[in-house]
Amino acid sequence: MMGLGYIGLPTAALIAGKKTMVNGVDVNPKVVNTINQGKVHIVEPDLEEAVSKAVNEGFLKAHLEPKEADAYLIVVPTPFKEKNEPDISYVEAATKAILPLLKEGDLYIIESTSPIGTTEKMKDFIFGARPELDGKIHMAYCPERVLPGNVMYELVHNDRVIGGIDKASTEKAVAFYSEYVDGKLHHTNARTAEMCKLVENSSRDVQIAFANELSLICDKADINVWELIELANKHPRVNILQPGCGVGGHCIAVDPYFIVSDYPMESKIIGTAREINNYKSFWCAEKVQTEKLKFELEHGYKPRVALMGLAFKPNIDDLRESPAKYIVQKVLQNVNNEEYFIVEPNIESHHIFKLTDYSEAFKKADIVVYLVAHDEFKELPRDSSKKILDFCGILSR
Ligand SMILES: NC(=O)c1ccc[n+]([C@@H]2O[C@H](COP(=O)([O-])OP(=O)(O)OC[C@H]3O[C@@H](n4cnc5c(N)ncnc54)[C@H](O)[C@@H]3O)[C@@H](O)[C@H]2O)c1
Incomplete structure (x- = not known):
């Protein structure tokens, strides 16, 4: 081995x-x-x-x-x-x-x-x-x-x-x-088996990109994307996945590039899906900046911001290729005397970020940004006076 x-x-x-x-x-x-x-x-x-x-x-x-x-x-x-x-x-x-x-x-x-x-x-x-x-x-x-x-x-x-x-x-x-x-063990040739692995992950990536694209459209059109997808999925032959703050991990966010890199002219949807999913993370980081500025204009003081989650998907401790981690890094590049609380309940400490307990961060923050739908976050109060940015549909679950 x-x-x-x-x-x-x-x-x-x-x-x-x-x-x-x-x-x-x-x-x-x-x-x-x-x-x-x-x-x-x-x-x-x-x-x-x-x-x-x-x-x-x-x-x-x-x-x-x-x-x-x-x-x-x-x-x-x-x-x-x-x-x-x-x-x-x-x-x-x-x-x-x-x-x-x-x-x-x-x-x-x-x-x-x-x-x-x-x-x-x-x-x-x-x-x-x-x-x-x-x-x-x-x-x-x-x-x-x-x-x-x-x-x-x-x-x-x-x-x-x-x-x-x-x-x-x-x-x-x-x-x-x-x-x-x-x-079951399925027989094929080497090239098909290689492609099969890449296609399995590309398929997920493309489907998530569709959901993420809908989330961008819905944000502009003032429609709740979670409700929209739930309703569209009532159609017997429609099954749209959930949007999020991007796509991470060492498989879905990586393997499609193995196709795009060798077949760039032919893999338009696969390549564009990667771009959309990456763009969604950038868009989320921009949204946080905009909300911060709005808050300051409305209240006359700088908000305290809780960034909830660093892992690449719910309830795990894996931060590889994590869009949540990317968003936190991007937001922290523009710190201007605001106070930030970074939360990841699945890890004890991080070599770069100082972590805060999730309920303490929620209590202290003026703006709460849900990046990952960890189970712990679902217990937090919903009817609060805080500004909530819900990028992972935690309020809809
Ligand atoms: N982890 C997953 O969930 C997963 C799922 C499906 C496919 N894969 C694929 O399986 C492969 C392995 O992934 P992983 O997660 O086990 O990686 P890993 O990084 O956990 O383990 C790879 C190991 O190989 C060792 N190594 C590097 N060069 C070596 C060499 N020349 N000789 C002997 N050992 C060497 C490394 O030291 C490391 O311990 C990758 O191609 C990955 O994409 C991983």
Whole structure:
């Protein structure tokens, strides 16, 4: 298992739990040491128990360097570079590291979210360097679609899409996953499997962009967007998603760029959806500024502002690519003696922001800005004299 992060480690624990020997590999010595003590470096329900059991029973061992195996899974990061281009250098580095160990009959699988054609690129790379293996190892792509917080369950029960570089590869990879996965295993080719992962997240992004676009129109047209969507969804074939302050996280806000970057002329809707969702965050930050100025003009003193939520979605502690965090940063760039209370009930402290308890922030603030619909915020009073900016529909839930 090349890469022992949010996806690689649970997958390693699952496979080792079925009494298959797993050599986990990570370039981070802290990760390797933690796992070898039977502990975990990431928060995920039931993971520590599974890792501790697998390590104690001798089926999981972590290393800094790869060991010879029969199957290699690549589960390393695939971030994007400047200009939103995908960065597959981690996949390349992990593949290069196992290159000398590969032998006839081996199975090589990429699970990292990857641009279309990555598996074929790795095929050319491997067979270019080891031509004697051409046609003698099996290579496939199998994306991961688990929900953080429910990974140990979904790893087993979700359907999987598995695409080989040829039929034999697909079949070998399907046989491998069938040992560990109860969900259906769908056969395809590598390019389709790569695209499938990107399309799943792009589809969500496009649908959220539609809701966010409606929220901008409704703001101008003086219509409550939440009520509008609820009513429109009474139509038996309409299902509009909820708007918010943007789109975040390391999947939906990232993966569409993997398509747009390679197919810019063809991916107009996907690209525009990214722009709309990014613009929505900018628009929210501008709205806060405008409200602040209005308040000062009306009351003759500067408002105290509560910025409620930093996470990228409700009830989690994950701030990656978070639009709420972006909005808070943007608002704080224009501080002019106003007092701000920054709230995130799911984390204890933050290295940049001083956090305030949510009820204290609500009590003290003149303007309350709901950025994330955390459950805690739903308990706060609704009929108050405060100016409320509700970007996540908390008052409509
Ligand atoms: N986290 C999710 O919910 C999720 C869901 C679906 C798909 N994915 C995709 O799965 C892939 C992995 O994501 P993650 O969240 O597990 O990432 P992560 O950052 O949590 O873990 C990746 C690990 O790989 C290690 N690593 C980097 N280079 C390496 C190398 N050359 N050899 C060995 N180890 C190396 C890192 O040190 C890190 O521990 C990404 O492509 C991601 O987009 C993630």
